[in-house]
Amino acid sequence: MLTALTRFSVVLLTLPLFAWAQSESAPEASEPERVGAASQLLNVALSLLLILALIFALAWLLRRFGQGGFGQRGDMKIVATLPLGTRERLLVVDVGGQQLLLGATPQQIRTLHVFETPVIDTSDTAHPADFKQKLMAIMQHKNSGGR
The missing domain is CATH 1.10.287 (Helix Hairpins)
Known part of the structure; x- marks a missing residue:
């Protein structure tokens, strides 16, 4: 090809x-x-x-070659993304085996949560719908357990 x-x-x-x-x-x-x-x-x-x-x-x-495949490193990768608006999105990034939930806007990137255990398995490619379901489950668990 x-x-x-x-x-x-x-x-x-x-x-x-x-x-x-x-x-x-x-x-x-x-x-x-x-x-x-x-x-x-x-x-x-x-x-x-x-x-x-x-x-x-x-x-x-x-x-x-999507998601930075030209210069992507093995120890840092974007596991999943969820667009929230036209220019805002949530990202789950795996850095050295630890996963971070980031909020990205055109002006800034903020760390929203650092997971102690990986939420998304990086060995297989997860579907974006899986990320959405897992994030909703985490948010519901946090809202019901924390209050």
Whole structure:
């Protein structure tokens, strides 16, 4: 799959060069060529398909290397996230085997709770719904036991 993606990116990068070379080598015509509506529509459709293919290729790359996969370290990782709004979220971060519940906003990141025992098993990939259920259970347990 990576070789097909590499070929696709090479084609995308060399396409403008071919278009430029073709426009430079085309002889000057005394009369402007008439371009039909069908050829313009075909040109727009092919451009749209090329852009959509590029978007899908980038989405695949982000999904493949998601959550900082390019520079992610083994001893510190994001275990789960829960969006609370458009820019606010809760994060469970595993640092050296200890899990922290963090609240993240665009202005700051705060430690909300430090778990003595891990809440989410990091050996398998947990689903986001599991995180939501576990967090709700912890919050209900804290509210019922603490008051």
